Structures are given as structure tokens and as C-alpha cells.
Amino acid sequence: MEAAAKLGAVGGAAIHALAGFELPAGEASGTLDTPTYDSYCYDIDRTWAENLASGPSRHQGPQPERVWAPEDKWFDFLGHKLASPLGVAAGPLLSSEWIELAGARGFDCVTYKTIRSHYHAGHGLPNILYLNTEEQLQAAGPTTAAPLQAAPPGSGPRRQLAITNSFGMPSRGPGEAAADIRRAAGLLAPGQMMVVSVTGTPGRPGLSFQSDLEAAARVALEGGATVIEVNLSCPNVGASHVALYLDAPAVGEAVRGLKQVVGPVPLLLKVGAYPDTDSLRRVLAEAEAAGAAGIAGINGLSRRVEAPGGGPALGPDRPTSGVCGDPIRGAGLDFVGQARQIIAADSLGLRLVGVGGVTEVDHAFEYLRAGADVVQSATGFMWRPNLGLDFQRRWVASGCSARGDGRGGR
Numbered sequence: 001m002e003a004a005a006k007l008g009a010v011g012g013a014a015i016h017a018l019a020g021f022e023l024p025a026g027e028a029s030g031t032l033d034t035p036t037y038d039s040y041c042y043d044i045d046r047t048w049a050e051n052l053a054s055g056p057s058r059h060q061g062p063q064p065e066r067v068w069a070p071e072d073k074w075f076d077f078l079g080h081k082l083a084s085p086l087g088v089a090a091g092p093l094l095s096s097e098w099i100e101l102a103g104a105r106g107f108d109c110v111t112y113k114t115i116r117s118h119y120h121a122g123h124g125l126p127n128i129l130y131l132n133t134e135e136q137l138q139a140a141g142p143t144t145a146a147p148l149q150a151a152p153p154g155s156g157p158r159r160q161l162a163i164t165n166s167f168g169m170p171s172r173g174p175g176e177a178a179a180d181i182r183r184a185a186g187l188l189a190p191g192q193m194m195v196v197s198v199t200g201t202p203g204r205p206g207l208s209f210q211s212d213l214e215a216a217a218r219v220a221l222e223g224g225a226t227v228i229e230v231n232l233s234c235p236n237v238g239a240s241h242v243a244l245y246l247d248a249p250a251v252g253e254a255v256r257g258l259k260q261v262v263g264p265v266p267l268l269l270k271v272g273a274y275p276d277t278d279s280l281r282r283v284l285a286e287a288e289a290a291g292a293a294g295i296a297g298i299n300g301l302s303r304r305v306e307a308p309g310g311g312p313a314l315g316p317d318r319p320t321s322g323v324c325g326d327p328i329r330g331a332g333l334d335f336v337g338q339a340r341q342i343i344a345a346d347s348l349g350l351r352l353v354g355v356g357g358v359t360e361v362d363h364a365f366e367y368l369r370a371g372a373d374v375v376q377s378a379t380g381f382m383w384r385p386n387l388g389l390d391f392q393r394r395w396v397a398s399g400c401s402a403r404g405d406g407r408g409g410r
């Protein structure tokens, strides 16, 4: 691990130089003992394509044994039997190899990363930077306008696991994606399920956003997808896309069009945080009326991120990016609490997936108590190798109860 951390410092030096950081003497040599913040399954100093090619092979140490809930405690989720309500959110599972890893690490509802209808390279490096922040970010509160600061190499966050990511949703071509999706589903155990995330691309010649989105859904179906999640919320792809999840009529239209294509396959909608309860209520009502099966949120909170010396940390063309991990847990829990309250009050038949800042077992139980049917982690999955298996021990010891205290009852 130590050697790997040193290697990470070398790669990190190159990346941070790219991002305009001043490197303290010694760091570029790779001799500095950096804190072990590295993801155990994704090398942030290499491109997405390089990671995809090499697979999730680094830093995989010993792991505790998986504990399974008895089958009579498994529950139905969108037509599947789930052994537990923990999963991985869209993004970190690049291919069938990561799907297999997540399943083996105790994550039962795993989302295959967002695919497009066509090959898309996404952004170059850097794609992930650590953030120097200890605050909890609000969805649309006073911190919205204030920039956050990226951490210089080797001085990443100690208390909070806080990152920003900006990948531009890279995607393999449709044939490769469909074949790998099919392979991935076959690698999961009974009690586990896979969701396939899709998105549309604005501005493709001769295609509307909607028809491109539907084409992406067809790729997922070709791969045998049994649940499809539509990413309506990615903060990184330009103005026309940013607001879709906030625009209730547009959400309804997108879902109605997609339902024509996917038929009985359940549709989850991936959304970001809402500025107020009324706008969330309008979207939930439209989503249900149009035939969506559930809602998943939140995506990373979009913020300006600056390098320590000033200027956009990801370069001038990417002044904002999605903040993920610990700082957004409060916003994610607020979203789930409000959505659960609306679903109950308005008798909506929507399932609810909670996402945002789940980096410890306790956080997952907080989400379940707030009303999530399923809770997923992205950053926590990538940086905490035993999060899933530790969760499973607590889940089973607690009698499969959201209280997580052994007193039973969800």
C-alpha cells in the first residue's frame, strides 16, 4: 500500500501540474509518503480509458467474508429479489469487471456506468481531485456561489472524503457496451441486481436529445438490461442538459418517450438536488404520471472548484464540476427525506434510491432511516474497500432492519 501511495504521488504530480498546482519540492520525485487516500479500484492519475483497459486491479487487499441475509429477509425491488438494500451508484462501475468486484464486495444493487448511444471519449485528465473542505454543502444555500478549493497533492482531506469529478460521461460504442452489459449481469449472485444507466447527448447531427436518449436506452435493452436508470442530472455536460431534472414537464416528456421504447422495463430517474420541496413535488408527480418506476438522487453537487493558487482547478473550460463524497451527505439526506414525505403524502408509486456521501456503514443506515428503499455509494465504494462487506455484517446482525440496531423491523 505504501509503495502504491508513492507511485500515486508521482502520477499525482503530473496531473496536478496539469491543473496548475505548484508542487512542493520532493513530491515530483515520488519519495514523499502521501496519505493513503488512493481509491483501491480506480487509478485517478490515469485516464478513464486506461483504467478501463487495465481493470480494477490495484490495491485489492484482504477482505472480510460476505455475510448473507437469510432468503426470507430478501425483498422485492423493481422486479428483483435483493438480499440487502446497499448498492453502487452510476459512475464507478466502468465495465463488467467492476460490476463483479462490487458484487463480491457486498454491494447488491449495482449500477452499470452511464452509457450513451455512441462512442464518446469524455474529458481528459484530471478527472478527479481531492477537495479541501470540511463543510456540508447545501443544495442551493449560501455556499452555492462560493468556490471550493482543490487540495494540493499530498494534503488531501483527513476528516472528510471529499472529491470533485469531471469525466464528461465517456462511453464505449454501442456494440461493445451491449456485449459487456450482458456479461456483467451474469457475474452477479442470486440476491443481487444490475441497473444500467443511460443518458442522451444534445446537439448530435440529425438527432434530437430525446431520440438520442432513446437510442441509448435501446443499447441497454440490447445488453439485456432489466432496469434502466436515466441520468437527467449530470452537472458536467452543458447548459441544455443541466436543468432537465428540474423541469417537470420536460421530465414527463422524456419519460413518456422512453416508456414507448423500454416497455415493461422499469425506469429509474437519476436527479440532482432540488432548491425547494415544491419543485421536487412537481417532478415526482410528472415522473409517476409518465410511468417512471422510481427516483434516485442525488448526483454530485455542481460547484466552482479552484486550484490552491487560484483559477479553475480543472482548467478554464471546466469551471464547475460535481462535488461528491462526505460534503454532500446532508443534501442527499434532505432529498431522501423530502422525497419520501411527498411519495407518502401524495400516494405515489415510486421507489426511492438514496445517494450522496455514503462513506461509512452508519451513513447507509441514516439513508434507510430517512426513507430510502435502496442506498447507493459512489465515492465510498471507490475509497473504502470494506464498506459493503462491513455493511452486510451490520445488516444481518440487526435482523435486516433499517435501524441497524438488532431490534428488527424496517
Ligand SMILES: Cc1cc2nc3c(=O)[nH]c(=O)nc-3n(C[C@H](O)[C@H](O)[C@H](O)COP(=O)(O)O)c2cc1C
Pocket (backbone or CB within 6 Å): 089, 090, 091, 092, 113, 114, 165, 167, 169, 197, 231, 234, 270, 298, 299, 300, 324, 325, 326, 328, 355, 356, 357, 358, 376, 377, 378, 379, 380
Ligand atoms: C467517479 C464518479 C463517476 C460518476 N459518473 C456518473 C455517471 O456517469 N452517471 C451518473 O448518473 N452519476 C455519476 N456519478 C455521480 C454518482 O452516481 C453519485 O450521484 C455522486 O457521486 C454522489 O454520490 P457519492 O457521494 O457516494 O459519490 C459519478 C460519481 C463519481 C464519483
